[in-house]
Amino acid sequence: MFAVLLLDPDMVVREANPAAEDLLHRSARRLVGERLLDVIGLDDERVAHRLGDADARLTVRGMVMRCGERAMQVNVTVSPLATHPGWRVMTFSEVGQGELGDEGRDETTLRAPSILAHEIKNPLAAIRGAGQLVARKLDEKDRPLAAMISAEVDRIARLVDRMQRLGSERADPVEPTNLHEAIRSAIATVRAAGGGGVELVEEFDPSLPPVLASRDALEQVLINLVTNARDACAGGEEPRVVIRTRFVSGLVSNLKLGRAIRLPIEVTVSDNGPGVDPSLRDHVFEPFVTSKSSGQGLGLALVRKLVRDMDGRIGHQRDERAGLTHFRIHLPLAREEGEPA
Template identity: 25%
Template sequence: MFARLHSLSAASRDTFWRSLKALGATRIVIALVLLLYFGAGHLRLTQELTVQVCLAYLLTALALQALASRWRRQFMLQLMSQVACDLTCISLLYIVGGGMRSGLAILYLFPLAGCAILAPLLLALFSASLATLFMLGYTIYEAISSGDSPVMQAGLYGIAWFAVVLVVNRMAARLIGQEELAAQRGIEIGVQQAVNRLVIAHSADGILVVGADGVIHMSNPAAQQMLGGTALVLNGAALQPLTAAYESWRADPSQSSAFITVKPYADAEQEEVTAAWSARRDVPLHLKLRFAAAETAGLDVERNVIFLEDVTSIEEKAQQLKLASMGRLTASIAHEVRNPLSAIGHANSLLEEDLQAPVHKRLLKIIGDNVARVNRMVEDILKLSRKAQSHHDPMELESFLKELKAEFDETHRLDSKILCLGGMREVTVRFDPLHLREVVLNLLNNAVRYASGTPASIRVFVVHGAGRPLELHVQDDGPGISPQVRAHLFEPFYTTSSKGTGLGLYLARELCLNNDAMLDYEHRFDAGLDEGGARKSSGRFVITFARFA
């Protein structure tokens, strides 16, 4: 059954030593019971000799137990020494007690069963054969001496001992083999778990293990850094987009990926929790989510995995790859656009001297204004290519937006109720007025293309709370932007319109960056359901202004 003890695992070797000590403890109990039993004079035999044998058995059992507890060496030698002690003491008691008639033959079962459990089969059978030969020999001696001795009973005891040793040894071998296999499997699982923890801990992508109730059971350091700390439930304001995307995936598992924007500073309960949170709580995170369900069939538990990928760096790399084309474009604009604009502006000035009719003056003014606007746009593109940074005086946002609304309504001939301003109050921002005008007009022009045209279908409102930067939201009631388009929304030259150049949103974001601001697109799920029974969703562009010192 066992080749050598040291070939087994550490767990199996510990089991052997514990079993040996349990066997020693049982020996002490048996010796003590025998001493009390014989000391009370329950057998008619030489009382003093019997008590002395029991006392010697007890003292030897204590010594062997102390040796096994303090010296974990030579396991097989200690085991066979204990078995030899048992066989010797029990044989002496068997002789003193009167042989087979004393009933002490049953005591041989204890050391033989212990030997069958802890020793190889050959040694266990050898011990059984020694006990059987002794009993048969002494019984035959009694039969010759007195003529009355149950030799048949002694033979049956021997057969029973061999059967018990064989059965117990085979059962023990099977159990020890299963324990060894379980120990090996435990080691393999432990190694695999250690590797998994290492891989998860050093993964650049965030990993969340989430239950059906939204409780996060595990998160790796990357996910904690992205989300600004360890959240136990997906119910914070900062994680609302993540919660909505997770619930949407559970409702429709075919949508296995999503793009969201998480603003850590929007959750006041989690602010200042960690140093990492404080360092980047003003930075919106653009995350790509991938959902996967763990195979837990039959375990009566649901576990889902959310992979978080920060796509900000990917977007930056994609933009860097296109900046070379942007450089060629700006060079072309400088030579091919500015010269015609100068000619148009000069011709417009000459016409103003000759045409004095009111209608002509109005048309010439429109030409001049648009020439100046295009020329300023060219200058802005050239500044972007040179990454020019400038600092501007503060401006009043409320008066600026009101003037811009009146101009936009007049230019597009819109009803004054279609474009609504909200959250207006006296707030001051540091932003170049012409740059902000270009950014907001770009967003409003896109909103007009997709809005329904009903009252309040386009909303521009200010959001400002304690401990968070000032935000300007531009929202319409259109169908929103699909996840596939959102992934490339601010890339230069990317457009879904045949008439577009793909530079509008890119230039708008770059203008915001040059003014220490940030332009993002947020996709949110609103309360309630639409006519088709699906959750209402809305998209909005958000300009986050720099903090005003």
């Protein structure tokens, strides 16, 4: 169970849940009305400074926090409340023994979103039901939009399920998947979400055969990459995102079950924005690394995890001469019936 504190604009504790009482060894009555930094001590000045910005989101893993004479290692998130400027929700949990070991580091850090799963699923169900009711009253020409609402709610619900088990469960099953259908569906979702003014260009090789992938996971990967690319170039002149597919040879993944897996299908998402901050380019796929002021730094980490689950590879490249940023995915072919594994 995660400890939760509600902080007002002056960083005074206004509410505390039972887990916070247990972790901090204080009752809610004693916590409420106290300034946060009088309750806990932080050795990291960067975190203390970040807490001073009431609009900043914060995620820290393995931070040392002092409570009285006791020091503990905790994972912390701080999220502003959009409906109450200056107010924030702080969640933290004590790091368990071995949780920060090298093995399974990515899986451990990606389990954090699972705490939101229950709270996300309830409103999703309401949205889906409302979409179905609205669809009955719409003209025939507008019903595809309502259908998209229901389809996207279902996809998000499945994504939430996956995020709950990212750290320990098996990957989604893969099957022969039409790559271009998945890309076009992802592009339609991005367009429906708004952010006009950015040109989205398809440059497909129509001869490509099916890939071996999870359709839902592949769409989520593409939605994340196209959305990031659109956001990255949105403020520039003639902003443009190109999604390109092609066949390449010679690329293989790591050995699996004693054999190498060929990855001849390439998908590239390119944008003409300014590119990722140079200091972050070697870390873009790491959890909680982000250059977005409102980002949590989980998008690309999730993308890498989903691509790896499909035995694929993903990489990032900046072409300064051309002024382009490329994210390239390489995927395996679906085996033809009768072809040996």
